[in-house]
Amino acid sequence: MLCTALPLVACNADAPAVSSTEGATTCGSTSTELTPSAPAKYKPIGFLNNGCTAFLLDAEHVAAAAHCFVITETGSFQGDLRFYPGYHPSLVTQDPNGVPHAILDRAVVGTRVEPPGLFPGSDWGIAHVREWVNFEPGSLTEFAQLDADMSEGPGPVEHVAYNRGAFPVTGPDMMFDNSLCQLTPWWPNQTVHGMWTKQLGPLPAGERYGCNQRWMAGTIYSDCSLVSTQNDIIQHDCETWGGSSGAPLLRERSDGSTVVVGLTHGGAFDPPVKVPNGINCKEDKDPVCGDPATGFGCDLASNTCYQEMPFTMTPNPTCMPRTPGVGSSNGPAAIRFAHAPRFASNVAVARRPDGTAATAVFGIDADLDQVVMRQRLDDRPDYKSPFSYWQPLPRVSEHQLENIAACSAGDGRPMVFVTARQAGRNRILRTRFDAKLDAWRTWEPIEVPDLDPSVPASVADLDAAYDNDGNCHVYALDSAGTSIWSANMNDDWSRAPSWDPVIVKSPAASGTRLTALRDDDGFTWLATLDATGQMHAFARECNDDVNAWFHYTKIPSSYAVPSWRDLDLYWNSAGEARLVAIPTNADNVPLVQYQLPHRKCGAVNNPDGSPAIPEKDASIPAKLWAPGSTMVVRPQLRTITASRWLEDQPGTVSPTIFSTDAQGNVYFISNTAGYGWTFEWQSFYHEVVSFP
Known part of the structure; x- marks a missing residue:
């Protein structure tokens, strides 16, 4: 039985314990009703109006199983989701219109579709709270603390779930609707077998009953155990059945604190x-x-x-028998999603911190104003080596992080640059991994010069590219001064970088997007989006000592693409410069790719002296990776980062394109050497990066 959104069940869930009184021990597990007066450690746990259990990470984020937020056959996000923290039927009895709840508007998930293998590990999701109703967010004081290191192994745990049975589970409450779930008009005459109790709780205003929505009290299952944490997938023998999907597994540490070690995907055994x-x-x-x-x-x-x-x-x-491996339920350990970005607004690529030729992907979590990263593992990494889970970089003191760029220093260690909104303008912050300290340095600001003292510089975007000597240069688009600046970041970090003007007071530098690249001919290319969303290309002579930048050309649009949302430059497999862009109507039009002229130094024009216009190359399909799904869903792309797999052998280039969508998820497609293009967007939140 698959995890599906409609109807929602805990996958292959165990049958419920049969309890007659509060605190009774039946089937080897003590069960207690979750009431409004329950201890503080249970306060973050609540009910999703689609029938799942979920829990608060903070005042703006709710965690549950991925299949509680998406329809895993299609990859589509569920809508009309509401979360009721500490829900109990007595709250409805008191005031059906006053039950506190949160309206959810988006989610990031470990996977949007059920992929082959390891689905229990990727079945996690984090949803965003758009608005609280009948509740003051400031009054929230209890949040779930995630066990982000899994330092403790198997042991006693508690499982708190809004399963689809009444409490206590006796008498008429034991009656199950095993033939038809006929709760018209939502699922008329739909056959849904098992786990649907006939008893219904009182209904909050604006909600409805359904095959999964029974609106009963939650249940605390104690005296059960975490059986295994192998491969960071938890297995436990707590009672698990319909409604347990997304339920947290609580463990009390020796210091008295309570942590969430993972959440329930479903049952692993269906005898x-x-x-x-x-x-x-x-x-x-x-x-x-x-x-x-x-x-x-x-x-x-x-x-x-x-x-x-x-x-x-x-x-x-x-x-069910409570023997390890028999009747055990499973799900992702908290370490898998503890630092996953709640909303990835942009990403950048560089080497991993130890300087090995291995890919590290750095992302901005715009919800938490935090930079996080994933890196390719193994001592001798290749294209099939796994990636780590997301890990945080040092906290950033400024707020409203917007853009990110990354490159490697002379020793191969990564340097990361972000723009942060402060006092009405964007500044650049930088950090790098210090080999001597074996740690990331504290973020420090670097100032872009003001062309006009009365108009302070404000960096709308930035990018990093290497010169012919392998030095990393950061290019900054000053939208206030309509100019572009460049600085060598391989210089001594004890001093402020020296900025050189590249383009000064040009309408082409009036927009919000900038990208930079040096091609294999030694040309350095820049491309921008102006204030109207039109693309411009700039070029520089091969000699880095000659500051001969010029506005190369405006790239024409077409009737199908009135303007552009984001763009980036990258090398194709032959080392030639390519420009890839997201149209503003990207929901209906795939990515568009342009081939920049392949010219030797000094030859940038056509024979007649006119600029060689970039040629439109093959468009890139933008459909969601959904193996075995009944329908693929196109992500709503918002940003694009084009790079390469750094595991490439010398002389090999494997172009890789990352993109973030309107939900804050990260996807990628790649043209991996020996495999060819994969033109289906794969989720980069998933723990396994797949190749053909």
Whole structure:
């Protein structure tokens, strides 16, 4: 059984424990009703109105399973989601219109579709709170603390879930709707087997009942254990069934603090249960019972026919054996998503911190104003080596981080540059990995010169490119002064960098986007978007000592692309310069790629002296990577970063294009040496970067 959004279930979930009174121990697990007076450690946990359990990371973010936020067959995001922290039916009884809740508007997820393999590990998501209703966000004081290092192994845990049963689970509450879930008009005549209790809780104003939405109280399952954390996938033997998807697994540390070690994806085991049908029989595989191939047989102890069914289709809950590996439920460990960007606004690429020729991807988490990174692992990394989970760089004191660039210093260690909004203008901050300290340096500001003292420089965008000697230069677009500046960042960091003007007071430098690249002919190219969203290209002679920049050409648009949203330069597999851009109507038009003229030094024009206009190359399809899905969904692309895999061998170039979307997710496509282009966007949040 797959995790699906409609209807939502905990994948292959275990049957519920049968409890008669609060605190009773049944099926080896103590269960207690989650009430409004529950201890503080349970306060972050709540109910999603689609039937999942979720929990607060902070006042603006809610964590749950990925399949609680997306439809994993199509990759589409669910809409109309609301989160009710500390939900209890008594809150509805008091005031149906006053139940506190949050309206969710977007989410980042470990995967938007169910991929082959390791789905339990990637089945995590973090949603954003657009608005609180009947609640003051400032009054929120209890948030879930994620176990980001998994320093402790298996041991006792608690599992808190809004499963689809009443509490206590006795008498009429045990009745399950196993035939049809006919809650019209939402799912008329849809057959949904198992785990749907007939009892319904009171309904908050504006909500509805559904096959998954029963609006019952949550349950605290104690005295259960974390069985395994292998491959950072948690396995536990806590009672898990419909509604447990997204539920946190709580562990109390020796210092008395409570941490979330992971969340529930679903059950890992779906054993059959023999359900008697009342027909008498005399021998094993008695024909009177039915076809043995479909699970029918004869119970010789009672001489009664039965049919083997998954427990999720049985008429009553069944206690599961609590042996490790049997009946265990699973999900992603918290270390997988503890530092994942809540909203990735842009990314950059450089070498990993130890200086090895291995790819590191740096991203801005715009929600937290934090820079994070993932790096390729292994001592001798190649294209198939795994990436680490997201890890944070030092905190940035300024707020409103907007743009990012990265390159490598002379020793191969990465340098990272960001723009940060402060006092009405954007400044540049920089950091680098210090080999002597074996750590990242504290962020420090670097100022771009003011062309006019009355108009302070404000950096709208920046990029990094190497000169012919391998030095990293940062290019800054000063939108206030409509100019572009350049500085060598390989110089002594104990001094402020020396900035040189590249383009001064040009309408082509009036916009918000800038990209830079040195091609294999030694030319350095710049490209910008002006204030109207039109693309311009600039070129520089091969000799770095000659400051001979000039406005090369304005790249013509077409009726299909009125303007552009973002652009970047990169090398193709032959080392030639390519310009790739996102149209403003990118929801309907794929990425567009241009081939810049391949000219030797000094020859930048056509024979008649006119500029050689960049030629439009093949467009790049923009469909979501969704193996085995019934429909692919095109991401709403917002930014683009074109680079290469740094695992390339000498003489080899593997172009790689990263993009962020309107939801804050990160995707990539690549033309990996020996594999060719993969023209389907893959999620870079997923723990495995796949190749053909």
